[in-house]
Amino acid sequence: MPAAEGRAQTLYDKVFQDHIVDERLDGTILLYIDRHLVHEVTSPQAFEGLKNAGRKVRRPDCTLATTDHNVPTTSRKSLKNIETFVEEEDSRLQCMTLEDNVKDFGITYFGLGDKRQGIVHIIGPEQGFTLPGTTVVCGDSHTSTHGAFGALAFGIGTSEVEHVLATQTLITKRSKNMRIQVDGDLASGVSSKDIILHAIGKIGTAGGTGAVIEYCGSAIRALSMEARMSICNMSIEGGARAGMVAPDEITFEYLKNRPLAPKYGSDEWDRAVKYWKSLKSDEGAKYDVDVFIDAKDIAPTVTWGTSPEDVVPITGTVPDPKTFETAEKQASGQRMLEYMGLTAGTPIEDIVLDKVFIGSCTNARIEDLRAAANVVKGRKVAANIKRAMIVPGSGLVKDQAEDEGLDKIFTDAGFEWREAGCSMCLGMNPDILAPKERCASTSNRNFEGRQGAGGRTHLVSPVTAAACAIIGKLTDVRKLSESNSTPRKASPKPMQVKPHVDERVDTDDDEREMIADQPEDNEPHTNTMASHSSTGLPKFEVYKGLAAPMDRANIDTDAIIPKQFLKTIKRTGLGSALFYALRFNEDGSEKPDFILNQEPYRKSKILVVTGPNFGCGSSREHAPWALLDFGIKCVIAPSYADIFFNNTFKNGMLPIAITNKADLEAIAAEARAGKEIEVDLPNQTINDASGKKICNFEVEEFRKHCLVNGLDDIGLTMQMDDKINAFEKKMTARTPWLDGSGYLKRGKNGKLAMKAVPVPLTNRGEEIKEPLEW
Numbered sequence: 001m002p003a004a005e006g007r008a009q010t011l012y013d014k015v016f017q018d019h020i021v022d023e024r025l026d027g028t029i030l031l032y033i034d035r036h037l038v039h040e041v042t043s044p045q046a047f048e049g050l051k052n053a054g055r056k057v058r059r060p061d062c063t064l065a066t067t068d069h070n071v072p073t074t075s076r077k078s079l080k081n082i083e084t085f086v087e088e089e090d091s092r093l094q095c096m097t098l099e100d101n102v103k104d105f106g107i108t109y110f111g112l113g114d115k116r117q118g119i120v121h122i123i124g125p126e127q128g129f130t131l132p133g134t135t136v137v138c139g140d141s142h143t144s145t146h147g148a149f150g151a152l153a154f155g156i157g158t159s160e161v162e163h164v165l166a167t168q169t170l171i172t173k174r175s176k177n178m179r180i181q182v183d184g185d186l187a188s189g190v191s192s193k194d195i196i197l198h199a200i201g202k203i204g205t206a207g208g209t210g211a212v213i214e215y216c217g218s219a220i221r222a223l224s225m226e227a228r229m230s231i232c233n234m235s236i237e238g239g240a241r242a243g244m245v246a247p248d249e250i251t252f253e254y255l256k257n258r259p260l261a262p263k264y265g266s267d268e269w270d271r272a273v274k275y276w277k278s279l280k281s282d283e284g285a286k287y288d289v290d291v292f293i294d295a296k297d298i299a300p301t302v303t304w305g306t307s308p309e310d311v312v313p314i315t316g317t318v319p320d321p322k323t324f325e326t327a328e329k330q331a332s333g334q335r336m337l338e339y340m341g342l343t344a345g346t347p348i349e350d351i352v353l354d355k356v357f358i359g360s361c362t363n364a365r366i367e368d369l370r371a372a373a374n375v376v377k378g379r380k381v382a383a384n385i386k387r388a389m390i391v392p393g394s395g396l397v398k399d400q401a402e403d404e405g406l407d408k409i410f411t412d413a414g415f416e417w418r419e420a421g422c423s424m425c426l427g428m429n430p431d432i433l434a435p436k437e438r439c440a441s442t443s444n445r446n447f448e449g450r451q452g453a454g455g456r457t458h459l460v461s462p463v464t465a466a467a468c469a470i471i472g473k474l475t476d477v478r479k480l481s482e483s484n485s486t487p488r489k490a491s492p493k494p495m496q497v498k499p500h501v502d503e504r505v506d507t508d509d510d511e512r513e514m515i516a517d518q519p520e521d522n523e524p525h526t527n528t529m530a531s532h533s534s535t536g537l538p539k540f541e542v543y544k545g546l547a548a549p550m551d552r553a554n555i556d557t558d559a560i561i562p563k564q565f566l567k568t569i570k571r572t573g574l575g576s577a578l579f580y581a582l583r584f585n586e587d588g589s590e591k592p593d594f595i596l597n598q599e600p601y602r603k604s605k606i607l608v609v610t611g612p613n614f615g616c617g618s619s620r621e622h623a624p625w626a627l628l629d630f631g632i633k634c635v636i637a638p639s640y641a642d643i644f645f646n647n648t649f650k651n652g653m654l655p656i657a658i659t660n661k662a663d664l665e666a667i668a669a670e671a672r673a674g675k676e677i678e679v680d681l682p683n684q685t686i687n688d689a690s691g692k693k694i695c696n697f698e699v700e701e702f703r704k705h706c707l708v709n710g711l712d713d714i715g716l717t718m719q720m721d722d723k724i725n726a727f728e729k730k731m732t733a734r735t736p737w738l739d740g741s742g743y744l745k746r747g748k749n750g751k752l753a754m755k756a757v758p759v760p761l762t763n764r765g766e767e768i769k770e771p772l773e774w
């Protein structure tokens, strides 16, 4: 009997338990992954790793790829192929590399010529690829979005992407259970985005660290699936890797007739619904952290600073950092005000904007656009707004909006109507803010430089963004007519996704190509231990070097390495981009005040950070790669964001958490004095330059074992092939609808590029009968 049975379980416990392939005594778990979404930014190095090791993708039928971050959002009318369409060389290379990889590895791919293309976290749910009770991963921190379905969905780094591609599993540990209960009715003008901004303001950006958040309560239950997705999406901004909502009738209604969901009305659908109904926390289940929010306390909410926790009600004023609790918070608050160009005490509604962005995986679904259009209807964008953009989350959202005439409402008002992609959420494509430009944005991160170097972001809901565009300032949407800002309850009309027919692309049935490398239960997989060793990384034992002190909290991975450097397809060469905006001026000259620009710290091998939550935000493994390339193999800080923490180990690096203030101060004092520090991993001590112990440190047994012996996780997992096979067999019997039954890929202009690909066999080796169900 599994350990967790017999006691009241949470939703998270149940889904987690159902996916354990293997559990070690120290709590290290091999977790099976049902769904893997792939995009162009975090996958090239993973595919390269597979190629170098001669490994295959274990479950192409459970893997879905698209391009979203780098793609232009300009009209695709002239689109021939990605090579001629994407102008920036590095973006183009990343997109083309993904196209090569999906062909080489036989993965279903929605390219720019396909209306199903869009932001990964929009297209997964839209297609029914995301299902209740599944484990879903993607090399992207906002994978938490999919938890709205009662899936355990979380972001991973590129090394883990490679691990999942090769083994369909991940090495992980149990998380804590956290519950955010929101009860009551939302006031007019308040949407699910305001709920999550309010909640993050309450718990802080590290509030959910190490935990999976379950959102519950009457206010959550009343929300549509799309509104729930916006909430789960920003779990990562609250420090949690995942957020979940128990599936209910609203969930099932949303999933009916989705192309990749079990066929509605079939026995399989009924079986699936029966299982999905069991996915709720048991009466009396225990949570490690409990947060209660009264819906009536939530106003339309907006951020004022450069961290998503810096929220105020729209009716409020810019806070005065002098009133903040600690000296560190006062200093960072002051820095934020300077960066944001704000003065304490200014009424929020007096803040004048330059741009408005409605888009991103948080708020670019059809209901978001409908709500924004409702506010905009019959009005005009204010004269001072240089640019107001609507970027639908997927080609299908765009089509639906056009069918409903929303595009016309927006363009008549003066908005730009764009094609699907991540766009100005992080500006890896040409959609960016100029320095000092101020933007009301429906995205999820307001970090320094997030939407463009020097750009200033205020996070808001879609209706607030719409109102801001009309007034030209941060605005209380409730002032723009009550009727236009009424909150939406669970949508009675979720967007319908029909079987795919793409008019922009010729299809030729003869050009359909079968994926030949579907794993079958009884066949040995290619990725077996016989062909691979489990050694691969340099060993980490005793490590000594200069340590650079940094007195900052919440250093996010956008700050460690900004987006413009994510366009590489290699793991190396990123050292010169480390802390780019902190280290260099706009003209490329060094900022002399920054620690790594000073002697002797230019040669630092260790980073000592005195503020908590190092590495928060994006899952980019480029952050540890940049540190490593600079020469820093060890970070010492009070606490870390989960994904960053994980990513460092995968690269043979050691992140050490020192929670004792006196110990951390003693280490920082050595660093400030320009002295070397010694990190002894086998003995788990931090010593001064003479070898005298400063303090001990904790490290998980399995991670230590891997570091000290230079072991490569993938090789180790492949040695468990029998267990993975047995697990898959069990899952196929229990949840047969999770075995990918078929995808239809289209060739561009009839070319063989991305061909129709019915997956020929289920994981059980059964033949799929034509015609395909969707």
Ligand SMILES: CC(C)[C@H](C(=O)O)[C@@H](O)C(=O)O
Pocket: 041, 042, 069, 139, 140, 141, 142, 155, 426, 566, 617, 618, 619, 620, 621
């Ligand atoms: C590129 C990717 C690693 C990143 C993430 O993980 O979040 C991006 O989507 C972001 O929003 O910064």
Ligand code: SF4
Pocket: 068, 069, 119, 140, 142, 360, 361, 362, 421, 422, 425, 426, 443, 444
């Ligand atoms: S947060 Fe922004 S950049 Fe990241 S996946 Fe979502 S839309 Fe794309």
